Amino acid sequence: MATTQHIDLILINGYLxxxxxxxxxxxxxxxxxxxxxxxxxxxxxxxxxDEKAWQEQCHKMKGAAASTGLSQVHQKLLLIEKSHEDAETKAQHLQALSLLNQQAIAAFQQWFAEQ
Incomplete structure (x- = not known):
């Protein structure tokens, strides 16, 4: 797994x-x-x-992902936050988001282990 694919190393190194x-x-x-x-x-x-709750929760997670440096999670949330698709499509987005989030967390943990 490529760490740079999932996390914003410029931001994280700035934090460091x-x-x-x-x-x-x-x-x-x-x-x-x-x-x-x-x-x-x-x-x-x-x-x-609940369209409003979808947008609110995606927006909150988008900010958290950005400030943590999880760039791909942030990008995915940018794409889906304001979507007005049906529940089935949103469920597919959520499944992809969950997987991406797990991968990003693992990449961050890998980066952390190497410090």
Whole structure:
């Protein structure tokens, strides 16, 4: 898995210059917890066919992914946040987003292990 494919190394290395490695680890841990909550809320929005909740939760997760440096997750959320597709298509987006999120977290953890 290519770390640079999933994470914004310029942003993360900038954090590394300004912050202790332990702070970056806490940031990742917080993102992992929050992203699970966002994904659950996004799923609930799909099930309830709640367009407003879909957009709100995608927007929140998009910001969290961007500030954590998970560039591909951020890009995926940019694409789907304002989509007005049917529930089946949104469920497919959610499945792809969940997988992408797992891959990005693994890439970040791999980067962290190499520091």
């Amino acid at each position: 210059e300004a912050l202790d490695l332990a702070v970056i680890e806490q940031m990742l841990d917080l993102y992992i917890e929050q992203s699970a909550l966002y994904l659950t809320a996004i799923n609930r929005a799909v099930v309830n066919m």
